[in-house]
Amino acid sequence: MTYKIKLEIFEGPFDLLLFLIKKNEVDIYDIPIHEVTDQFLEYIELMKILDLEIAGEFIEMVAILMNIKARMLLPKPIGISDEEYEDPRTELVERLIEYKKFKDAALEISGFESKRRKLYSRKSIEKYFMKKEISTEEYLNDVTLFDLLLALKKALDNMPKITEHRVTRIDITIEQQTEFILNQFASNSAILFSDLINKMKEKIIIIVTFMALLDLINKRQLSVRQSENFDEIRIKLIS
């Protein structure tokens, strides 16, 4: 229980990175990318072990860090002066600083919030005065566009049903698509992922098929290979 609450303190990958930079007492402009990447991965590992949800943004950040790490290993191109050479870390550092700016501001306005909440204003006594003149319908203060949207949604939700209303429902389950995938191997020993999905028109079917595929991989019924990034994905049956 406790750890769950605590781990949420890292609101996102930027928070975690800033923490690691601070903890290692390193210069934000000269982040030891190797160490920081390792520690970042360790943290994700902890989250996994604790079975906490890991937001996609953390995974994305791993990719960014790995990319920077790889670029740092490359020698500086010949013929490029120090001024012209852009440090692979620059963009990330700029985003971290930008984020930190607002994080600090949030802390400050949080103080405003605390203070303001200690000052109590009056609840309206309007009802005592206007009782005779206006109807009992609830009046709205400061109506915003969002309120207008909510009203529209409510109106549409409550709309009387039209009798000849046709609803196209796509009934599709992971189980169905699992079967579909396995059937593909009746005549082929290997199939391409693109072949598997290219006849599917509905996004939802593609997604469910993809999930079924992941599920099969996880259960070690299928194996998947790709020679290089963006190349065709080949799917094989494990027998």
Place this chain on the structure above:
Amino acid sequence: MKNDYLQIIESLLFASDLPLTINKLKSILPQSDNKSIKNSIKSLNEKYKKSGSALEIIEVANGYQLVTREEYSIYIQQLFKGRSANKLTVPGLETLAIIAYEQPITKIQMEHIRGVNVDGVVKTLLERNLISIAGREKAPGNPLLYGTTNFFLEYFGINNLKDLPKLKEIDELLKGDEEFLKSLDQIALQQLEPEKLGITNIKPENQSELELNQSPIVSQVEEERKNDNENKTE
């Protein structure tokens, strides 16, 4: 601190929207009794009177309430009169929303969506200059068509009707496919192939914990709603 005591009672009476009973006040005020509270309220009232305040404390419904003196009611009524003219009721807002999105639209069509008579509401919206008559429909009886005004745009702080959020955007805003995104993230994570990233110590048991739940990702409700919106009112 006798003085502080008065102020605590004053602050409580001020902040409360209901009359406060002596018992309620006693429960909040340390070391108080009926007599000390009654005396404090009397002192407060004397203080208000002496300093020429617009406020006074009255005894009502077995309790005490801080109110404005009678003679200022004419001003306060002006405050609220102006204000209620600026306000919309819930049915008003709903009808306005339908007009905004379906304009030009007839009353019959509005009633078809709302399922109730809209005469009164349309009249109010016209008076408030939020909608205006936008012609007549070329149909039997040539009913009047209604649309929103420039004041409508100004009121909601947008430049033109194209800026109104689309129905699809409303659904996204109100619902947010968070569950969906989360389940995809879990899968993405699983597929990262930790060994290649240099994470070596993840045990198979743990991995299995990350297994996906088997429920269809997008609920049917969601799907239906989408269709609903697409086929909505002709």
Place this chain on the structure above:
Amino acid sequence: MKNDYLQIIESLLFASDLPLTINKLKSILPQSDNKSIKNSIKSLNEKYKKSGSALEIIEVANGYQLVTREEYSIYIQQLFKGRSANKLTVPGLETLAIIAYEQPITKIQMEHIRGVNVDGVVKTLLERNLISIAGREKAPGNPLLYGTTNFFLEYFGINNLKDLPKLKEIDELLKGDEEFLKSLDQIALQQLEPEKLGITNIKPENQSELELNQSPIVSQVEEERKNDNENKTE
């Protein structure tokens, strides 16, 4: 009747649940101007102070509001126990800060700054009436723009957007960050007891880094926030 004038303003401020602008007050008070109103409010505040009242008038959201003094909040909280909205969460505050300073702004832009999805947070802020839709960006896809509301000003007790604290300069951001470290509370990692969890590849050096200063788990900022939420009121 100069004296009566003060009382009318007092009664109006008392009766209103929203801050009143000078224009609103002018429209109700006969023969008044900006200067006379400002002076009256100043006089009223002086009177409250001198007579040791629990009330004061604050400048907020481009207007004036009569509120209780800070020191009485502990008593009023007891009156409202369990009856008010929670304080904003950290993601809520961060996103709101981004919107406040960068408005009008799209979700994509917020997400670029925060590095995380903001769908849920934006929805909550909309529902709490702290932000609103402010048109569309003239860019591919015409995404919706968001901005803060008048209630945002009232909620944070500021008079207008110019009163927001200045964003820190870079060098200021990078030095002396005790508060920040606290908010990121490393105890989290200590509590995990990595050995027990079967993590074996954390090197001793790392482990010592993961060790925490022995300060209480919840920093004071956090603690305060928690207490506030428990006793909060609107």
